[in-house]
Amino acid sequence: MHTDVTPFELHRWKEGGRHDYRAGFKGVSREFGEIVLTAPLPRSNAEAAVVSELRGGMLPTASFEARGIHTDVVKLPTLNRSTLRVGDRVVPMSRNRAGLTLDQRALHLRFAGDDYRLSALDKNGYVLSRLPDDEDPGVTVTVRETGRGKKHRLTVQVAGRAEGGDLSLALIFAGVDRSALTRLGAVKAGVSRVTHLFAESQY
Secondary structure: OOEOOOOEEEEEEEEOOOOOOEEEEEEEEOOOEEEEEEOOOOOOOOOOOEEEEEEOOOOOOEEEEEOOHHHHHOOOOOOOOEEEEEOOEEEOEEEOOOOOOOOOOOEEEEEOOEEEEEEEEEOOEEEEEEOOOOOOOOEEEEEEEEOOHHHOEEEEEEEOOEOHHHHHHHHHHHHOOOHHHOHHHHHHHHHHHHHHHHHHHOO
16 A cells, blocks of 8 residues: 655654663654564574564564674674565665765665665665656655654655555664765775775785
8 A cells, every 4th residue: 555654753762671671763653553663672692683673553564684793792783694574575685885975885675576775864864765667656765863862763754655665664774773875884985995905906
């Protein structure tokens, strides 16, 4: 079902103690009901995968999982060695790690027969676009993180007629470390590439 979506907010929440601490964002969409993002889920041990999960309302459940030795030092799942699931589907993802601009570093996804693109606006905001095709003009979901403390929240705006999968895909990334898509990520990639080329030239 494709529908217009009224702008809405998800507010920061947290609960539990040291061993069962949970946090994330929650709120209500007029069209899709209550939405809860847990980022990340409690971990059984330091070697377990880091997982963020989105549930609620009329949205398909989404999860983003990262595995590897780097996960014992991160707070949120990263784009490296990661798996994205929406409903019962694994969503393929690809990106240009050597890209130097925000456009070049965008994340490309394929879900339910549609192509999507996730681009960073800055470290606190991003846009997910379902690309247009012959049958549909596409949709864009803009998510921004603002405020601190009790005013810490996500603002969500949708342009175009969206379905539940669009919002699940967009909102799960609020529980993901997206730094690799930002300008700083691009700068780091550029420095890394120059350093690598210089090292190769010395042989």
